[in-house]
Amino acid sequence: MRANQPVIAPSRMSQGFDPRNLVLPVVVFAIAEVLALAYVPADSFSLAAPHDVAVELVRHLADGTLMLATAQTLGAALSGLGLGGGLGLVFGVVLGLSPAADRLMSVTVETLRPIPPAALIPLSLLVYGFGLRMELAIIAFTTMWPVLVLTRAAIRETEPGLIEVARVLRLSAWRTATRIVLPGAVPRIFVAFRLAAAISLVVAVTVEVVANPRGLGYGMMLAAQSLHPAISFAFLVWIAIVGWCFNWSLVWLERQFFARRGAE
């Protein structure tokens, strides 16, 4: 059965941490430090030496600024993902199970899907104002599509033989969906959520950079505007770390749920 194949090879994290992975970042840090000392004036408004960035990163972690901003950004990303992913899942299952509904909705889906999230910022700001809701709405809209499309595809690719079996057993549509179709599609749907989760963080930070005065993107932008490049870069480095941890935890969750089934 398809569900028993590992959908995505569990990434290298399963092989444990390899200290050689740190060589490149350390070398880049050292080169950047030397270049900064040589070429970046201490009062530069656009660049900062890595050690200054590190100092600001520690300082803003210690005073709670980064933690509050991280909670705001991740909160928006996760709640947007929950709403958008949930809707995408429901619509994906419906469209996957019903070719008629899929044909009916195809123009609508294909028209709405390519709308870039940034284009929704003015509209969302107008409707919801600054704050969580405006960001959540844009994230939900953006993350709904990949979940919808991948769920629909996963449902459609159910083994035709299994559907035959369901028909022979005279299972109802509901039981066919819950007993045969969905269990086979779940690992792929999880992959859809993982992709959507990465998108949700990108969209959250983008909305904060452009308009919403909260979270990591806003902190980064405000620091740049008040001529503190070191703080701005510290936010940027932190966003990268948060993004990495976010993805790592999703891969970890995926392995918790599916790796054992794959090994069976």
Place this chain on the structure above:
Amino acid sequence: MRRILCFAAGAMLLASAGVSAAQQLTLGTTANPAPAAIFLADQKGLFKKHGVDLTVQLVTGDPTIPAALISDSIQIASVTPTTFLNAVANGIDLVAFSGTTITTHGSKDIAIVAGKDSGIKTPADFAGKTLGVAGIGAVLDVMLKNWLDQNGVDVSTAKFIEMTLPSMADQLKAGRVDALITVDQFAQRMISEGFGILIANPLAEIPEGQSAQEIVATRAWADANPETIAKVRAAIKEAEGIAKADPEAIRAALGNAMNLPPPVTARIALPVVDTSLSVAQLDWWLAIMKKHGLVKGDVNTASLVLP
């Protein structure tokens, strides 16, 4: 167990993000010297003194302000005349009830700077050049086009490209633009490091007393809250008095509000605080914007300033 902890942590994150602030008056503005009177009134506790519970919210972009006003996430805002007039031209019913700072012939807040190797020495040299602005149609863009026009340069021959203010020094140094219009703190560095040449302070060449920013609200909110507007006006007026008596108080207020590095605060060009606002001031901006096609539709300025 670990899964439960995961979900608990997620739920806590959601909860912390969902907590909203108590209802109060919020004033939106960008971090720049023009709203000096507001920063001063805020830091001296004048809003509270006049009975207004007001929070100053810094936003990252002036153009987001009209939408934020419409959605009531801010109730009043300090905006540039270009954003204000464009919003009104687009059918957003905003009304201004106070000025903040004005231009004088001595104002050095805004500078037109050319690259050392750009070949630009006089206004005539700008023809056909690539010029950097912070936003097409925004205040600095309008100022640059007006200055070129005043000096007999055909604006349509030049190419205008957008860049953020903090990146301007590097763009000029790298020769990606021949010249640009910027604000004082950035111009200073370009000139002191020798890769930029000061061509003009455009504010010195326009009639004195132009409004740099206006304090605005939606007309509906303004009609419903005349008493609050009177209190805000009184607080701003008192700040104006402090600024006139002691211009250095403005420096401290700007440094605090914008969280500037101390060396920048120390040499920032101080704006002239003047909170009066007239229809004629808006007309001056509108005329230039119309001339360069930077506003669409018609704007009736006569109704845009509250008596």
